[in-house]
Every structure is written in structure tokens, then in C-alpha cells.
Amino acid sequence: xxxxxxxxxxxxxxxxxxxxxxxxxxxxxxxxxxxxxxxxxxxxxxxxxxxxxxxxxxxxxxxxxxxxxxxxxxxxxxxxxxxxxxxxxxxxxxxxxxxxxxxxxxxxxxxxxxxxxxxxxxxxxxxxxxxxxxxxxx
Amino acid sequence: xxxxxxxxxxxxxxxxxxxxxxxxxxxxxxxxxxxxxxxxxxxxxxxxxxxxxxxxxxxxxxxxxxxxxxxxxxxxxxxxxxxxxxxxxxxxxxxxxxxxxxxxxxxxxxxxxxxxxxxxxxxxxxxxxxxxxxxxxxxxxxxxxxxxxxxxxxxxxxxxxxxxxxxxxxxxxxxxxxxxxxxxxxxxxxxxxxxxxxxxxxxxxxxxxxxxxxxxxxxxxxxxxxxxxxxxxxxxxxxxxxxxxxxxxxxxxxxxxxxxxxxxxxxxxxxxxxxxxxxxxxxxxxxxxxxxxxxxxxxxxxxxxxxxxxxxxxxxxxxxxxxxxxxxxxxxxxxxxxxxxxxxxxxxxxxxxxxxxxxxxxxxxxxxxxxxxxxxxxxxxxxxxxxxxxxxxxxxxxxxxxxxxxxxxxxxxxxxxxxxxxxxxxxxxxxxxxxxxxxxxxxxxxxxxxxxxxxxxxxxxxxxxxxxxxxxxxxxxxxxxxxxxxxxxxxxxxxxxxxxxxxxxxxxxxxxxxxxxxxxxxxxxxxxxxxxxxxxxxxxxxxxxxxxxxxxxxxxxxxxxxxxxxxxxxxxxxxxxxxxxxxxxxxxxxxxxxxxxxxxxxxxxxxxxxxxxxxxxxxxxxxxxxxxxxxxxxxxxxxxxxxxxxxxxxxxxxx
Numbered sequence: 001x002x003x004x005x006x007x008x009x010x011x012x013x014x015x016x017x018x019x020x021x022x023x024x025x026x027x028x029x030x031x032x033x034x035x036x037x038x039x040x041x042x043x044x045x046x047x048x049x050x051x052x053x054x055x056x057x058x059x060x061x062x063x064x065x066x067x068x069x070x071x072x073x074x075x076x077x078x079x080x081x082x083x084x085x086x087x088x089x090x091x092x093x094x095x096x097x098x099x100x101x102x103x104x105x106x107x108x109x110x111x112x113x114x115x116x117x118x119x120x121x122x123x124x125x126x127x128x129x130x131x132x133x134x135x136x137x138x
Numbered sequence: 139x140x141x142x143x144x145x146x147x148x149x150x151x152x153x154x155x156x157x158x159x160x161x162x163x164x165x166x167x168x169x170x171x172x173x174x175x176x177x178x179x180x181x182x183x184x185x186x187x188x189x190x191x192x193x194x195x196x197x198x199x200x201x202x203x204x205x206x207x208x209x210x211x212x213x214x215x216x217x218x219x220x221x222x223x224x225x226x227x228x229x230x231x232x233x234x235x236x237x238x239x240x241x242x243x244x245x246x247x248x249x250x251x252x253x254x255x256x257x258x259x260x261x262x263x264x265x266x267x268x269x270x271x272x273x274x275x276x277x278x279x280x281x282x283x284x285x286x287x288x289x290x291x292x293x294x295x296x297x298x299x300x301x302x303x304x305x306x307x308x309x310x311x312x313x314x315x316x317x318x319x320x321x322x323x324x325x326x327x328x329x330x331x332x333x334x335x336x337x338x339x340x341x342x343x344x345x346x347x348x349x350x351x352x353x354x355x356x357x358x359x360x361x362x363x364x365x366x367x368x369x370x371x372x373x374x375x376x377x378x379x380x381x382x383x384x385x386x387x388x389x390x391x392x393x394x395x396x397x398x399x400x401x402x403x404x405x406x407x408x409x410x411x412x413x414x415x416x417x418x419x420x421x422x423x424x425x426x427x428x429x430x431x432x433x434x435x436x437x438x439x440x441x442x443x444x445x446x447x448x449x450x451x452x453x454x455x456x457x458x459x460x461x462x463x464x465x466x467x468x469x470x471x472x473x474x475x476x477x478x479x480x481x482x483x484x485x486x487x488x489x490x491x492x493x494x495x496x497x498x499x500x501x502x503x504x505x506x507x508x509x510x511x512x513x514x515x516x517x518x519x520x521x522x523x524x525x526x527x528x529x530x531x532x533x534x535x536x537x538x539x540x541x542x543x544x545x546x547x548x549x550x551x552x553x554x555x556x557x558x559x560x561x562x563x564x565x566x567x568x569x570x571x572x573x574x575x576x577x578x579x580x581x582x583x584x585x586x587x588x589x590x591x592x593x594x595x596x597x598x599x600x601x602x603x604x605x606x607x608x609x610x611x612x613x614x615x616x617x618x619x620x621x622x623x624x625x626x627x628x629x630x631x632x633x634x635x636x637x638x639x640x641x642x643x644x645x646x647x648x649x650x651x652x653x654x655x656x657x658x659x660x661x662x663x664x665x666x667x668x669x670x671x672x673x674x675x676x677x678x679x680x681x682x683x684x685x686x687x688x689x690x691x692x693x694x695x696x697x698x699x700x701x702x703x704x705x706x707x708x709x710x711x712x713x714x715x716x717x718x719x720x721x722x723x724x725x726x727x728x729x730x731x732x733x734x735x736x737x738x739x740x741x742x743x744x745x746x747x748x749x750x751x752x753x754x755x756x757x758x759x760x761x762x763x764x765x766x767x768x769x770x771x772x773x774x775x776x777x778x779x780x781x782x783x784x785x786x787x788x789x790x791x792x793x
Contacts, residue, residue: 033771035338037768038338042321043321043340104342105342106340106342107340107341107342108337108338108339108340108341109323109336109337109338109339109340109341110337110338111341112341113337
């Protein structure tokens with residue numbers, strides 16, 4: 001098969017977005033962790049409120065790896081199943097990200113900015129994945 | 139009487155007696171009542187009269203028969219206003235037309251108030267105490283009514299709120315349980331906002347302020363109540379092995395043997411114990427009011443071997459009261475109250491080895507009268523059975539604090555020497571001053587005044603002063619120990635004398651009268667001692683060196699109003715100083731010890747154990763759990779970095 005843009009169905013912007021997302025997510029994870037540590041020092045966390053916040057953050061980190069892996073794999077191999085799984089995980093990540101944006105115990109302005117950036121990336125990614133799946137299926 | 143029923147009694151024969159009750163309205167203007175006549179009935183208005191006849195007593199009851207409920211103004215058969223009944227009744231007892239008795243009743247009856255509201259079954263919801271500890275509106279104090287100045291009160295109608303809108307309660311009491319805090323992004327900027335403030339300000343809603351929190355759910359622990367009671371030293375106990383030097387003498391009942399001695403405060407303590415082999419002579423002041431009898435003389439004393447001996451007491455009377463009594467101003471010689479009291483007591487303890495063999499007491503009695511001050515004298519002496527001339531038993535060969543320093547003139551015919559300092563008396567003149575021996579361990583400073591005339595020759599004066607000071611030191615050597623013997627020269631140290639600068643050269647002061655420089659008027663005795671070993675657990679102190687030096691002063695004749703031929707005073711002083719030196723030269727610290735001190739946490743600010751926190755729990759500035767969490771996180775990140783940099787992982791990533 002000749003790989004030119006007409007017969008190649010893999011989406012280049014999606015691939016770029018995966019890379020950018022991966023790097024941005026590492027930064028986001030470290031920054032949010034640092035801010036949670038900062039908040040626990042400066043403000044008072046009631047006993048049971050720190051654990052859910054940290055749990056959500058780590059769960060998101062754990063979900064990110066298979067999400068990006070399946071996304072890359074599905075996009076490069078033009079498999080819609082993997083890409084669909086990745087889309088499902090993206091939805092879950094969006095929910096967790098919204099929690100960190102709005103329902104955290106203390107939300108700092110930096111939290112809002114970073115999570116908003118992450119949500120934008122997820123949103124764009126989801127859109128591109130849907131078009132890619134549509135392209136693969138048809 | 140309360141309630142709609144009232145009763146009274148009619149005394150007397152009630153046969154043929156009629157009882158009537160009438161409502162008497164009373165004149166409005168004058169307030170006078172109309173006098174009732176014997177007419178009427180047993181009913182008046184709403185009132186009923188009941189009579190229960192008896193033998194000589196009849197019970198008369200008046201009762202109200204109407205509804206006493208509060209109701210609307212226009213309704214019937216109930217009370218239109220809270221004050222229901224305000225009437226005056228007259229009850230008359232008549233026989234025929236003759237009035238026998240009269241009873242006046244003034245009734246003021248209020249309506250029965252019953253709760254006429256709806257009781258709701260809904261329980262008030264108490265908000266979460268952690269977030270609203272005082273409720274949602276703390277100034278809402280009255281239920282069902284509007285609280286003034288409480289703007290969060292829901293029972294206030296808007297027009298009512300408008301009345302006090304300008305002066306609502308502020309702060310938490312006014313319902314503002316979540317005041318905006320400084321870290322909030324929307325709060326007004328304070329004078330000092332950190333630079334990172336725009337990024338790290340709190341964006342979340344005011345419901346979840348960081349200043350509200352749940353109550354602490356930690357565990358509780360009951361504190362151990364510290365025992366503030368000091369364990370009292372009760373009776374001395376034990377003591378069957380003999381008395382050592384300094385042990386208290388104990389009586390038969392296991393109590394201290396006491397003789398009044400002066401305490402640190404200056405007054406005499408009546409229950410001061412007596413130490414073995416420590417003599418004393420004390421004086422105690424007392425008067426008739428404060429006189430207290432000491433320990434009775436029939437008390438038996440423990441000899442040291444669980445054996446008890448009786449005191450051999452001899453009583454004598456004082457004839458010469460002058461030595462003991464000083465009379466105070468208030469004299470009542472005629473009717474003075476006099477009592478026979480103890481003026482002096484002499485105790486002699488005769489010891490053998492560690493036991494007391496005999497106790498001889500001489501008690502001097504005399505009469506003390508009211509208003510006189512008595513100086514009681516008590517002496518205690520310990521004698522050894524072996525020696526006949528009263529030498530003391532020396533268990534401890536080293537010097538004891540308070541014992542006189544042994545001095546000797548070696549290579550002289552009479553080896554006995556003395557080392558004294560001044561003990562002035564009277565006006566403090568040297569002519570009348572006596573000597574007192576230098577006591578070991580007692581730093582002292584004393585002197586006397588030498589009378590010097592204006593025409594005194596300076597060199598003569600120097601010689602005079604030097605001679606006087608030298609008379610204090612009648613010795614060439616000082617004993618190292620208390621039991622230094624004259625035959626052994628090793629037991630003595632030579633006195634190092636630093637003689638004053640002898641002005642052999644004629645320092646001509648010209649013809650200046652009344653002025654002499656360089657008078658060696660201060661004698662300094664420095665005695666160096668050390669602790670050398672111990673005998674039977676008692677540390678031994680030895681004198682190592684003695685130095686005598688002189689300090690010079692400048693004497694100038696002090697004129698009074700006129701410089702006549704009066705005398706001036708020159709103070710001559712002698713000071714003794716005991717300096718403790720280590721018996722052995724101190725061991726030089728080896729380098730290991732010097733370096734090791736650097737890591738000693740109690741002496742340094744930073745030590746190795748604190749740097750290795752959290753591996754060692756030495757540092758207490760941070761909670762251990764937090765530090766452990768941070769450390770583990772750091773370790774996790776390092777591990778992550780190591781794993782990520784593994785080439786296998788990068789191959790996986792590129793796949």
C-alpha cells in the first residue's frame with residue numbers, strides 16, 4: 001500500500017495531539033500534586049477530604065496510560081475498536097478532570113487554568129477521534 | 139384564694155339564718171359600696187352561693203359559673219379580654235332582717251389561657267455543625283417574630299427590614315458565617331499579596347472555606363495527674379551499725395535528738411538535730427512568751443548498737459543573771475510573771491569508736507520574768523574515751539569545713555603555730571582586737587582600725603603595719619591534713635611569702651605630713667586545696683599550697699572640721715581565700731573526643747543525627763508522618779524516572 005494522504009486514514013493531528021497530551025498530562029499531574037501538597041499545608045483539610053482528591057488524581061494518572069496507548073495504537077493501525085476504547089477512557093478522564101476543576105475541596109486559580117487546558121485538549125481529542133473512527137469505519 | 143371558687147366559714151348557730159349574695163357595683167366616683175340589706179338570693183349574676191350547714195360552723199362557698207376561655211370580642215359565653223371578671227360581691231348572713239355577718243369578696247379573674255396554636259411535627263433541621271456552627275442565622279433568637287437588626291432573619295417582613303437596614307449585625311453573629319478570607323480570589327487585595335497570588339488564590343465557592351473544618355476526631359488520652367506530694371522524710375529509721383561522722387543522733391523512739399540551734403533565717407529552730415562529732419556553741423534569743431521547752435531530759439539515746447542509754451542530767455541554778463538577761467523597756471517589777479526556764483545546757487557526748495558511751499548534761503535553770511529577753515546558750519562537745527586531754531576523735535584525717543587550719547613553725551623549739559585573722563571588738567580598733575583562727579573552707583575578710591596621728595613617720599608606719607599583720611601569721615608551714623604531725627616534715631607545706639616592697643631605699647616624700655604611699659595594709663592569704671581520694675566514702679581535702687601577699691594602700695590623713703592633733707584611722711585588713719584546684723592535672727582531650735563533640739546534639743545546633751532525619755527520629759520540628767510521606771513521594775518519583783529512562787520502556791513507548 002502506498003501511504004499517501006488519500007489512502008492513509010490515520011489522523012496526523014490526532015497523533016500530534018496524543019503526544020502533546022501526554023507531555024501536558026505529566027506536567028498537569030505534577031503541578032496538581034504539588035498544589036494539593038501546598039493546600040494541605042496552608043489550608044486545613046478535614047480528615048476525609050484529602051483522600052478523595054488524591055484518589056481521583058492518581059486514578060486519572062492510571063487511566064491516562066492505557067488511554068494514550070490504545071489511542072495511538074488504534075490511530076496508527078486504523079483500528080476503530082482500540083480508538084473506541086480510548087474514546088471511552090477519555091470520557092472518564094473528562095469526568096475526573098471536571099471533578100478536579102469544580103468539586104475539589106479547595107480549587108485554586110491555577111487548578112482552574114490547568115484543568116481547563118486539559119479539558120480543551122480532551123475535547124479536541126474526542127472530536128478528532130470521532131472523525132477518525134468515522135473515517136475508519138467507512 | 140385562686141380559681142373560680144372561694145369558701146369561708148360562718149361560726150355560730152346557723153339555724154334560721156339565711157345567706158344572700160349580691161353584686162354590689164360600687165359607686166364609680168366615691169368608690170363606696172352600698173351597704174347590703176337582707177335581701178337577695180343565692181344567685182347573683184354568674185355567682186352561686188352554697189352553704190353547708192354544720193353544728194356550730196357552716197361552710198359558705200361562692201363559685202363562678204361561666205366560661206373563662208379567651209375568645210373573639212364579639213362571641214358570647216366566653217371572655218372577650220384577658221381580664222375576664224372584675225366584680226365585688228357581698229355575702230350576708232341574716233336572721234330575719236337582722237344582719238349577723240357580712241363577707242366582702244373582690245374578684246379579679248383572668249381568662250384561662252390555653253395554647254391555641256398549631257404544633258408542627260417538623261423538626262427543625264440543624265445544619266452541619268462543622269460548616270455552620272452557630273446555625274444559618276445566629277441572630278435569629280426569637281422564633282415566630284422578627285429580631286431587630288438581624289438581617290438574615292426570615293421572619294422579618296421587608297418593610298420591617300427597611301427600618302433597620304442600615305445597622306444590621308455584621309460578622310458571624312449577623313449570619314455571615316463565611317466571611318471572605320484573604321486567600322479568596324474575589325477578596326479585596328490587602329496591602330501584602332504574595333507574588334504568586336493570582337495563581338494560587340482560591341477559586342472555589344464560599345461554602346467550602348478552608349477555615350471551616352470538621353472537629354478534631356483524634357484520640358483522647360487521660361493525663362496522668364502529677365503527684366505533687368513530696369515524699370516526706372519520716373523518722374530516720376535503721377542505725378544499728380554505729381554513728382559515722384555527721385550522722386544525726388537518734389533517740390529511743392527513732393526520732394532525731396534535738397537541741398535548739400540557729401537556722402539559716404537567724405532564728406533558733408527548736409528541733410534541729412545534732413550531728414555526731416560536730417561540736418557547737420550557740421546562743422538563742424527567747425522571751426517568756428516565745429519560750430518553748432526543748433526535748434525532755436528523760437529521753438534515752440541510741441548508742442549506735444540498738445542499745446539505749448539514759449542522759450546523766452545535773453541541774454544547777456544561775457546566780458549571775460546578767461550574762462543571760464537583757465531587759466527590755468517595759469518593766470513591771472512589781473507584778474512581773476516569772477517562770478523557771480532553762481538558761482543554758484551543756485552536753486558532753488563521750489564516744490568510743492562508733493558508739494556513744496555516756497551523755498552528760500548540765501542544765502542551768504533560772505527564772506525569767508515577763509518583759510525580759512533571754513540569751514540561751516547551748517554547747518555540745520564530743521569527747522573520745524581514749525584520749526584524756528579532750529582531743530577529738532578524728533575519723534577523717536583530711537580537713538573538714540569549719541575546722542581550724544593547722545599551722546606550725548618547723549625548725550623552731552615550739553612547733554605549735556597559729557594562722558589567724560582579726561576579730562575586732564568594741565570600736566574596731568586594732569589595739570583592742572583579738573585573733574580568731576583561720577577556718578578551713580571559710581573565705582573570710584576582716585580587719586581593724588589603726589589609729590595614726592598626723593605626724594606619723596611613713597617608714598615607721600609601714601613597719602608598724604607590717605608587724606601587726608605579721609602577728610597574724612605565727613607559722614612557717616601549714617599542715618596538709620588535719621592530723622599532720624609535727625615530727626613528719628612531709629605533712630607540711632611551706633608558706634610562700636611575697637613580702638611587700640621594703641622601702642630600704644629612702645623614698646623621700648619630702649616633708650609631706652599626713653600622706654604616706656605604699657602602706658601594705660591588706661594581707662591576702664591564698665590557700666589552695668584539692669580533693670585527694672576518699673576515706674570510708676568521705677572525700678578527703680588537703681591543702682596543697684599557701685601564699686601570703688600584701689596589697690598596698692595610700693594613706694592620707696582625714697581631717698575633720700579642723701586638722702588638729704586628732705587621730706585618723708587606717709583600716710588594716712586580712713583576707714583568706716580558699717581555691718580549689720584539681721588534684722591531678724586534667725587529662726588532655728584526645729582528638730577523637732574533640733571531633734566527636736561536634737556531633738553531640740545537645741551541644742551543637744546541628745548534628746549528624748538530625749541531618750539524617752527521617753531515617754533517625756531525632757529532629758522534632760516536623761511531624762514524622764508528613765516527612766515520611768514527602769520522602770516516599772520523592773522516592774517514588776526517582777523510581778519512576780529510573781524506570782522511564784530504561785531503554786526497554788522507551789522501546790515500548792515508541793511502539
